[in-house]
Amino acid sequence: MKxxxxxxxxxxxxxxxxxxxxxxxxxxxGISAPPCLRRVRALEENGYIEGYHAxxxxxxxxxxxxxxxMVGLHSQAEADLQAFEDRVRSWPMVRECHMLNGExxxxxxxxxxDLNEFQTFLTSQLTPAPNxxxxxxxxxxxxxxxxxxxxxxxx
Numbered sequence: 001m002k003x004x005x006x007x008x009x010x011x012x013x014x015x016x017x018x019x020x021x022x023x024x025x026x027x028x029x030g031i032s033a034p035p036c037l038r039r040v041r042a043l044e045e046n047g048y049i050e051g052y053h054a055x056x057x058x059x060x061x062x063x064x065x066x067x068x069x070m071v072g073l074h075s076q077a078e079a080d081l082q083a084f085e086d087r088v089r090s091w092p093m094v095r096e097c098h099m100l101n102g103e104x105x106x107x108x109x110x111x112x113x114d115l116n117e118f119q120t121f122l123t124s125q126l127t128p129a130p131n132x133x134x135x136x137x138x139x140x141x142x143x144x145x146x147x148x149x150x151x152x153x154x155x
Contacts, residue, residue, distance in 0.1 A: 001046040006031060010039055011048060012152040018052040055148070058111055065112045065139065069126065070104040072134040080131050081105075087129055093121050104136075115139075 003011075009029045013020060020028075026036035043049045058066070073084060081099065088097045088108065096109035108126075112118035127135050 001042060001048075003048070007039060007043060007048075008152065010036070010043065014040070014049065014052075015149040015152070053148075062113050063111045065114055065118055066143070067110045067112065067118055067140070068138045069108040069110055069122075070136045070138075071106040071108060071126070071132060072103070073105045073131045074133045075131055076105060084129070084131055091121070091125060093118075 006029050010025065013025055013028055022033050022037050022040070025040070026033040029036060031039075040049070058064070071084075073080060084106065085097065085099075088094050088106075093110050093112055094108050095111050096107075098107045099105065100107055110118060110121070112121065122135065122137070126132065
């Protein structure tokens with residue numbers, strides 16, 4: 001599927017407001033509602049739209065600690081990388097996992113209620129996990145920007 005300007009506008013608008021009605025969306029992109037809905041469904045079916053989510057306030061919900069963990073593995077064989085990724089998917093506190101190029105194999109974003117909960121996770125699950133050679137952590141002080149999606153506004 002090749003994206004045209006209308007498709008890109010639909011994606012930008014839905015990225016900004018996933019709760020927008022199809023009628024409002026069609027009005028803003030300048031087409032009628034039925035073809036707009038067909039385009040949205042095609043964008044979903046072709047993998048451009050992966051889902052719709054509410055952006056929650058972690059602090060208000062009692063998750064006041066965000067930690068980035070840099071994980072080094074003993075082995076970088078594909079099977080070992082996959083095994084680590086599978087294990088990470090089973091840990092609810094790990095919200096993001098990125099494999100990196102360089103000295104660090106993975107960067108994890110971990111959200112916890114407090115330092116004690118994070119330390120328990122670190123010492124009982126992450127550090128003793130199979131193939132984990134090292135873990136370096138950095139606790140966040142504050143976040144100045146947290147934008148999901150892609151930068152549609154770039155020239």
